[in-house]
Amino acid sequence: MPTTATDTDRAAEADRAAEADRATATGSAATGPTTARRICPLCEATCGLTLTISGTRVTGVRGDRDDIFSRGFICPKGASFGELDADPDRLRVPLVRENGVLREAGWDEAFDVIARRLPPILAAHGPDAVGVVLGNPNVHTMAGGLYPPLLLGALRTRNVFSASTVDQMPKHVSSGLLFGDPYAIPVPDLDRTGHLLMLGANPLDSNGSLCTAPDFPGRLKALRKRGGTLTVVDPRRTRTARLADRHVPIRPGTDALLLAALAQVLFAEGLTDLGHLEAHVEGVAEVESAVRDFTPEAVAEACDVEPGLIRAMARELAAAPSAAVYARVGGSTVAYGTLTNWLVDVLNVLTGNLDRPGGAMFPLSATVPALRPAGPGKGFALGRWASRVSGHPEAKGELPVAALAEEIDTPGDGRIRALVSIAANPVLSAPDGDRLDRALGGDLDFMVAVDPYLNETTRHADVVLPPPPPSQSAHFDFAFNGFAIRDQVRYTPAAVPLEEGRMDECEIHARLILAATGVRGTAAPDDVDALAIDRTLARAVTEPHSPAHGQDPAAFAARLTGRTPAERRLDLMLRLGPYRLTVEQLLAHPHGIDLGPLRPRLPQGLKTRSGRVELFPDPIAADLPRLRTALDETPARLVLVGRRHLRSNNSWLHNIPALNRGTNTCTLQVHPDDAARLGLTDGAPARIKGEGGELEAPVEVTDAIRRGVVSLPHGWGHDRPGTRMAVAAARPGVNVNQLLDGTRLDPLSGNAVLNGFPVEVSPVG
Numbered sequence: 143m144p145t146t147a148t149d150t151d152r153a154a155e156a157d158r159a160a161e162a163d164r165a166t167a168t169g170s171a172a173t174g175p176t177t178a179r180r181i182c183p184l185c186e187a188t189c190g191l192t193l194t195i196s197g198t199r200v201t202g203v204r205g206d207r208d209d210i211f212s213r214g215f216i217c218p219k220g221a222s223f224g225e226l227d228a229d230p231d232r233l234r235v236p237l238v239r240e241n242g243v244l245r246e247a248g249w250d251e252a253f254d255v256i257a258r259r260l261p262p263i264l265a266a267h268g269p270d271a272v273g274v275v276l277g278n279p280n281v282h283t284m285a286g287g288l289y290p291p292l293l294l295g296a297l298r299t300r301n302v303f304s305a306s307t308v309d310q311m312p313k314h315v316s317s318g319l320l321f322g323d324p325y326a327i328p329v330p331d332l333d334r335t336g337h338l339l340m341l342g343a344n345p346l347d348s349n350g351s352l353c354t355a356p357d358f359p360g361r362l363k364a365l366r367k368r369g370g371t372l373t374v375v376d377p378r379r380t381r382t383a384r385l386a387d388r389h390v391p392i393r394p395g396t397d398a399l400l401l402a403a404l405a406q407v408l409f410a411e412g413l414t415d416l417g418h419l420e421a422h423v424e425g426v427a428e429v430e431s432a433v434r435d436f437t438p439e440a441v442a443e444a445c446d447v448e449p450g451l452i453r454a455m456a457r458e459l460a461a462a463p464s465a466a467v468y469a470r471v472g473g474s475t476v477a478y479g480t481l482t483n484w485l486v487d488v489l490n491v492l493t494g495n496l497d498r499p500g501g502a503m504f505p506l507s508a509t510v511p512a513l514r515p516a517g518p519g520k521g522f523a524l525g526r527w528a529s530r531v532s533g534h535p536e537a538k539g540e541l542p543v544a545a546l547a548e549e550i551d552t553p554g555d556g557r558i559r560a561l562v563s564i565a566a567n568p569v570l571s572a573p574d575g576d577r578l579d580r581a582l583g584g585d586l587d588f589m590v591a592v593d594p595y596l597n598e599t600t601r602h603a604d605v606v607l608p609p610p611p612p613s614q615s616a617h618f619d620f621a622f623n624g625f626a627i628r629d630q631v632r633y634t635p636a637a638v639p640l641e642e643g644r645m646d647e648c649e650i651h652a653r654l655i656l657a658a659t660g661v662r663g664t665a666a667p668d669d670v671d672a673l674a675i676d677r678t679l680a681r682a683v684t685e686p687h688s689p690a691h692g693q694d695p696a697a698f699a700a701r702l703t704g705r706t707p708a709e710r711r712l713d714l715m716l717r718l719g720p721y722r723l724t725v726e727q728l729l730a731h732p733h734g735i736d737l738g739p740l741r742p743r744l745p746q747g748l749k750t751r752s753g754r755v756e757l758f759p760d761p762i763a764a765d766l767p768r769l770r771t772a773l774d775e776t777p778a779r780l781v782l783v784g785r786r787h788l789r790s791n792n793s794w795l796h797n798i799p800a801l802n803r804g805t806n807t808c809t810l811q812v813h814p815d816d817a818a819r820l821g822l823t824d825g826a827p828a829r830i831k832g833e834g835g836e837l838e839a840p841v842e843v844t845d846a847i848r849r850g851v852v853s854l855p856h857g858w859g860h861d862r863p864g865t866r867m868a869v870a871a872a873r874p875g876v877n878v879n880q881l882l883d884g885t886r887l888d889p890l891s892g893n894a895v896l897n898g899f900p901v902e903v904s905p906v907g
């Protein structure tokens with residue numbers, strides 16, 4: 143294993159830095175105001191924040207200049223951390239439904255209700271009678287990283303849904319097929335690349351996704367300053383597109399065609415050069431023949447991109463000293479989402495840019511198990527089971543969240559009768575929220591929500607378990623360190639002690655597991671963690687590549703440190719990880735430990751059956767004919783795409799006054815020519831009609847969007863009764879996902895099509 147020496151060096155380096163940090167901390171402790179560090183949980187950039195704390199309140203927030211990764215960067219969302227933390231609408235104590243009405247309750251009572259009502263449903267109807275829906279913030283909390291796998295393991299239900307199927311599931315499927323590991327997601331080596339081809343992403347507003355890079359805007363500017371180039375493919379002239387050398391305003395939903403044509407040009411002009419990848423990739427010839435028909439001329443009309451420009455893009459990609467192709471939400475939540483994501487990495491492979499500095503590289507997080515030596519793996523299976531009603535194949539153990547409503551409201555054996563919702567708001571985030579809203583309200587026997595707010599989804603719960611505000615929670619990024627453009631690790635313990643009557647979210651999850659599986663009274667929440675530690679160690683000691691190999695599991699467990707069960711589990715993961723770190727080391731480095739730039743690792747880390755990158759997997763081959771039909775389809779006259787605003791985060795930050803104002807509005811963006819054609823006026827309401835329903839929203843005429851495309855943001859529609867988010871309700875907006883009926887999916891991943899679907903728009907009145 144070539145990395146061992148380096149890893150030991152890095153650990154030693156970390157220890158030296160810790161000494162220095164300890165010295166500084168002691169020197170300044172007596173003088174400074176009360177400040178604490180907190181990693182921001184509000185987007186994937188994971189910036190380090192410095193909180194000013196008066197009593198138990200967060201009274202100031204700034205970027206932590208000493209953070210080894212974010213170096214002081216902060217955005218308006220991070221700056222609102224104090225307001226978010228102290229939002230008076232946050233629930234303080236559990237709610238329990240009695241005679242149809244939610245009332246406040248104690249923690250023991252809330253868990254008792256769950257223990258009384260959930261297990262009998264499972265006993266009577268089997269494990270699939272409970273559905274679990276996991277929302278996006280689970281990847282932004284420690285609890286969400288540590289406990290849902292245990293909950294799912296205990297419940298053994300196949301009805302698992304998450305925000306992944308309205309987001310990045312196509313990337314997981316593509317990576318699963320190519321590399322045998324759905325979590326092996328290459329990220330652009332942003333700080334070193336010479337050319338970035340970015341499709342369907344707008345990091346100047348989103349701050350980046352599946353590419354954790356604090357100060358993404360600054361890093362893009364630096365790329366151009368060092369002579370690199372940026373091409374942005376987006377139907378809207380976004381703030382990111384404005385920064386680019388080239389903006390390609392593609393017709394929505396056609397990126398797979400564009401990328402296939404780029405590959406075709408590389409082959410046709412002899413521009414492929416796998417370089418160091420040659421020995422590790424199979425299927426190149428098959429890809430060559432598969433893309434042969436997708437010439438620039440063949441795709442030009444569908445994509446509305448000139449053949450000459452497509453050729454120029456391909457040549458530029460091949461000629462760059464290093465380059466990375468990167469696609470995000472606009473390349474994922476589309477009809478050919480998996481094919482698009484596959485083609486992204488096909489191009490990274492064909493140009494020799496996968497797994498090399500400046501290209502698209504695999505991060506190595508400190509909490510993933512140490513990599514085993516290269517060799518054949520188990521491979522990645524899709525469709526091991528299917529959803530009951532529509533027969534959607536499972537992907538990565540999940541069913542499409544777009545099918546959640548029908549799994550609840552369609553009678554029959556295997557129907558979901560109880561739902562556990564953790565940090566999710568599918569009534570707004572998934573297609574056809576009205577149907578789900580009705581199903582949650584009318585067809586469920588029991589629902590539990592772990593959520594700080596009473597919102598469009600959680601208002602249907604029988605028990606709501608509210609986590610404390612973020613200042614009172616410790617933070618570690620289990621997910622995003624694995625997508626970061628630099629290997630690094632940071633941990634922030636709770637900045638403020640847990641308020642009286644609050645329960646840490648980790649304990650909420652642990653108790654939920656106990657209550658849901660029917661264990662009452664005897665087992666303590668810590669037992670859940672102890673069991674998880676025992677199981678992990680039992681396996682690790684048998685694995686030759688594990689740092690625990692051959693050791694006594696009990697002795698190893700006894701060495702773990704940490705003041706909470708979650709910290710001890712973090713300690714275990716760190717010790718079993720590739721850098722063999724400990725929680726103690728993390729605590730000694732409050733600003734983080736830099737583990738260096740990303741390093742090439744192939745063929746290590748591949749888990750395909752062949753032990754190589756399988757460039758032309760069967761499910762992809764089977765889906766390609768569908769893409770071919772797109773060449774001959776007449777494009778819809780008008781399609782809708784989404785957009786994100788810097789001052790938002792999906793559906794749940796509209797309750798923060800500092801964020802819900804100004805240009806963060808739920809308007810329908812329309813190109814001036816379309817506005818004239820359709821008789822729409824800036825500021826006046828328009829009626830938007832889709833397959834799933836109709837909405838009215840004010841028109842915003844702008845030439846920043848291409849002709850034939852309108853844009854409406856998601857996460858709005860806060861006008862349902864029974865919610866408790868006063869600021870959001872005062873400026874509700876409309877729910878764009880009501881335009882969808884939930885039937886448009888990318889078939890391989892089950893991901894919903896949220897971009898590029900047909901709509902009709904007309905003036906109101």
Ligand SMILES: Nc1nc2c(c(=O)[nH]1)N[C@H]1C(S)=C(S)[C@@H](COP(=O)(O)OP(=O)(O)OC[C@H]3O[C@@H](n4cnc5c(=O)[nH]c(N)nc54)[C@H](O)[C@@H]3O)O[C@H]1N2
Nearest residue numbers: 277278305308309565566567568571592784792793794856
């Ligand atoms: N049309 C359209 N729809 C989209 C998208 C789009 O681009 N267009 N984007 C999609 C994407 S990328 C995503 S990720 C999904 C998101 O979909 P969801 O995850 O369903 O929605 P969020 O709005 O992120 O809701 C998160 C919930 O978590 C709660 N929450 C916040 N903090 C915490 C916490 O610390 N602990 C717990 N337990 N709960 C917490 C919030 O109160 C809220 O109820 O939406 C998707 N929907």
Ligand SMILES: Nc1nc2c(c(=O)[nH]1)N[C@H]1C(S)=C(S)[C@@H](COP(=O)(O)OP(=O)(O)OC[C@H]3O[C@@H](n4cnc5c(=O)[nH]c(N)nc54)[C@H](O)[C@@H]3O)O[C@H]1N2
Nearest residue numbers: 342344348351394395470471472786787788790791792897
């Ligand atoms: N401020 C803010 N930040 C966020 C979030 C937020 O809601 N607000 N959400 C977070 C989450 S959950 C996620 S997943 C990330 C998402 O991060 P990004 O993917 O960077 O964010 P989006 O704004 O959804 O960018 C998608 C872009 O794709 C374009 N697009 C739409 N359809 C197509 C198409 O067919 N082809 C191409 N090429 N482009 C298309 C849209 O115009 C849009 O500019 O952001 C995260 N960060």
Ligand code: SF4
Nearest residue numbers: 182185188189217220
């Ligand atoms: S960029 Fe993201 S992580 Fe950084 S401060 Fe803003 S919301 Fe927080």
Ligand SMILES: [Mo]
Nearest residue numbers: 278305309310
């Ligand atoms: Mo997302």
